[in-house]
Amino acid sequence: MARVVVDVMLKPEILDPQGQAVQRALPRLGFAGISDVRQGKRFELEVDGPVDEAALARIRELAETFLANTVIEDFTVRVEESAEEVAP
Template structure:
């Protein structure tokens, strides 16, 4: 069983109101030193086989069609563990 992680983040030029709200709130809560927060999604995809090249490519296609919106988001696929 292998686990592949897909990290989905808004493109830098896309406004992220959720992240901005968090960043604005931090000083009021006593947390200084944070200049920005961006919020994205993380998916853990469990495969029934090994995370070989074909499997990772399949996860990439899943990310592209189902997990991310390529118009406003970027994604990164990486193998987490393979045991």
């Protein structure tokens, strides 16, 4: 069983009010030095069987037709390597 991660973010030219709200709140909360925040979605898919090119192609199709609205959003598909956790 492998994990495939699909990240869906608004395209750079699309206004991101959620991200802006976070960014504007930061100085008030004592966090300076962050010039932009964008907020998007992360999907973790547990895939049965091997994640070969065919499986990734299917997942890309799934992401394009179903997880992302490609008019306003970009997505990336990647196989997650071993855990890279920094915080619990």
